[in-house]
Amino acid sequence: MSKLSFVAIALALAFSGGASAQSSDPRGACKTDYDKFCAGIAPGGGRVVACLDGKRDQLSATCKAALDNRKQK
Template identity: 85%
Template structure:
């Protein structure tokens, strides 16, 4: 993944209001899952929707970050 793509994801997660899941850095909570399932999705193109669509395959850390985003 390019540095620009990763930076964009970090910014998107930071502004999404996602809280840290356990001891994870919230900006990176879903990076591995994004790389695996949603790498073709551009920022603003539905990254969260893509991740939620793969929810049963996501890491526990990413699920927790997505859940905390919903509570806000």
């Protein structure tokens, strides 16, 4: 399995939840930001979300909105 496939699967598991539009779904909305800022973070226990929140000032607007939407649920 390629590293990219593993990361995609791990990220999907870390952000598992109901189906949403990409703009409100962190799995899709934050993939680029995850790859750039948090690729070394193991999914689970909220570690990926915590990493992304820690880099909030550097995240894309789409990712920020998806994280905000996730917190409201």
